Amino acid sequence: MTAKTTKAFAPASIGNVSLGFDLLGAALQPIDGTQLGDWVEVTDASAFSLSVDGNFADRLPPGIENNIVTKCYTFFQNKLTSIHKAQLNVKVHLHKALPIGSGLGSSASSIVAAFYALNEHAGKAFSEDALLTMMGELEGQISGSVHYDNVAPSYIGGLVLMTGQASPIAAKLPCFDNWYWVVCYSGITVSTAEARRLLPKQYALSDTLDFGRQLSVFVHCLYTQNETLAAKMMTDVIAEQHRKVLLPRFDDAREACMSNNALAFGISGSGPTVFAIARELDEAKTMQAWLEKEYIQNSDGFSHICQLDDKGTTLIS
Known part of the structure; x- marks a missing residue:
């Protein structure tokens, strides 16, 4: 049997x-x-x-x-x-x-x-x-x-x-079906636990208000399909400024992607992977080419142009 x-x-x-x-x-x-x-x-x-x-x-x-x-x-x-x-x-x-x-x-x-x-x-x-x-x-x-x-x-x-x-x-x-999510893993390792330890124990009231406002407006924009305003909300007031010190050339990568019409750029989770969002595939490919050349640190690194996986976990026959 x-x-x-x-x-x-x-x-x-x-x-x-x-x-x-x-x-x-x-x-x-x-x-x-x-x-x-x-x-x-x-x-x-x-x-x-x-x-x-x-x-x-x-x-x-x-x-x-x-x-x-x-x-x-x-x-x-x-x-x-x-x-x-x-x-x-x-x-x-x-x-x-x-x-x-x-x-x-x-x-x-x-x-x-x-x-x-x-x-x-x-x-x-x-x-x-x-x-x-x-x-x-x-x-x-x-x-x-x-x-x-x-x-x-x-x-x-x-x-x-x-x-x-x-x-x-x-x-x-x-979400927005036309968004391309460019992800690039630099090849180095960042401990999630260590990345969390870098964060402050308390935040200023202005930061918490910004966090709540951005998330609320972003969710509203998803349902109303206001792509432009949704993209403007995609900034990190909680973790990025503290964690980017762990990511070599993070600021350079942001500048390169934003100058090539990225709608948003940020750290994926605790890093070191970064992501950029593009509206056009050609723009996504330009961002990917820069990241592969300048952001990847060693042979373990890689990048992909993605869209959202709406299925999630699936059985493989």
Whole structure:
């Protein structure tokens, strides 16, 4: 009898999206069809084991017990027991295609793909919100705090707003179909936990008012399709000024992209990946060419021209 196998792909994502610190996230799909994300395969087996491959598999912490997918498996098994369902007898394989500490939601992609595959294999034992809660908790173990701005878009797709509620945890927003999202990973590593430690413990009232105003106006513009005003709102008053010191040539990259008609430019998550938004494909290609030549630091770096991945996590046959 052939062993049952379930395989799930979870796309890369942009956390914060500049103006929405911990509250906005966007799932990415390169326009050339490249799979930018991780996938996890769950197969019936007599005993648990984890295998790993992919371009960045050798950058993961040594030891199966230290792999986030093993932690997802253990967490999921305990949750099954808590709702009086039988545990799974499976082995797991992780294909690690995203670089660690890249600002592309690398840990989130592995977590989301793992939980999605495990849940499908278990006959959808948990609801979307219950699964998202698990994803956020595991992501918090890595970054130092629970946040959903990578796991939620990677899971449900598109541009996503975190609600701060137990249900729904996240709400998908409309966006602009003509936007091209140019992402460039420089090749260096930035720790999410370290990037969070750089942030002030308190902010000026003027900054918090700007943050709330920008996010509110931006969401309004999405629903009214006011592209020009939406783009003007995409500035980061919370994290960028503190984190850009970790990103060599960040200011140069911003200037180059904005001078080539970028609608917005910012740090993807904690960095070092940056993103620029273009209205025209030719402009996106010009930005990408500059970033590939000037922003990438080593052979690990890469860039993609993307649009939003509206599907989120999917099963792979």
